[in-house]
Amino acid sequence: MRRSVLAAAAVPAALLLGGCGDGGGDVVVVESTAAAEAGAASQAVLRDAEGAEVGTVQFSEVSAGTEVVAEVEGLDPGFYGLHVHGTGLCEPDSSAPGDPGTTGDFLSTGGHLGGDAADHPDHTGDLPSVYVTQDGLGFLTTVTDRFRVEDLVADEDGSAVMLHSGPDNFANVPERYAPAGPDRTTLRTGDAGARQACGVVE
Template sequence: MKKWIWITMILTSVLVFAACADKKNDPAPAIETEGEVNEGTNATESAEVEDELPSVKVHLMDGNGKPVGTAELTEEEDALRIMVEAEGLPEGPHGFHFHEKGVCEAPDFESAGGHFNPTGASHGLDHEEGPHAGDLPNLEVGPDGTVKEEFFVENLTLTPGEENSLFHDGGTALVIHAEADDGKTQPSGNSGDRIACGVVE
């Protein structure tokens, strides 16, 4: 009788150990950790950031150093998009250009130099040997002194190292003039004084 009891106990122990060994060999259940989830999210965010087009906001000020608006520059596939919003300007058309130096010293902004013109072209959107890379259409300011316009320019870029890049050595500035640009008079379209300026940076 005792012999059967011992045999039963030994068999029970063997079965218990065998069951424990099977559990140790089972693969651990897959657990999705918070770190793994975040890593996937960050990868997606990184991809979205890479897909974003280069963009810069230019802050415009008047001759008294007072902010008057902004111009948002965005690199598109085949053009530079310029979105301008400003206020406190005289009603009517105003010459609007990129200038060759990234310096805006009030009150006259002469520190910005001449028009941005890396190819040595003539001034004017209507000139047969133009325009300067920095020549833009006139801004049309409303009776309330505000303007909101969008332009697409094909001969400018924000990509450093390119001949027509606004981030060339010395920088560039965006200038609003007192009068309309006539599109042909050298060197600046007879557009008068510089009444607002912003550095492209």
């Protein structure tokens, strides 16, 4: 992976703001970033079904929750759904947990983190989509308070990050298109398409 300009975002906010004054005023830190904190951190390396690396996703503790930094490359332009799934097992052409008759790429990761406790987009592992530019590069930085870093690695079967083949609609289907509301597939997945790349959180 090429190093991105996101490295600049890891500079503590106090350092960035300190260079803007004339030396006579106090510096106010609005929010420190992951690099400025001594909290827990984890990472997932995203690989496609052929095993090629397409990106990384880093998780770091910040005061507001968990900072998620995703970087991908070599993809077609457009939006890609990004979710945390409940089982840390990224196997191509695998069976879905509890449903051995259903097979496909990375079905071994099971459903979204948080299971069936909520519908999309309120699963614990639902995240904003990643936008990939015409150069094939995508960058996303966001903060969620739905899980902590330790939640991703503390349970016995771990967790995984999934990059989907299409945009996530977050189950936002207006009544003029679906008077009865979004169907079960949309509520479960956000219609983000196939599981394109997967990485175990370590």
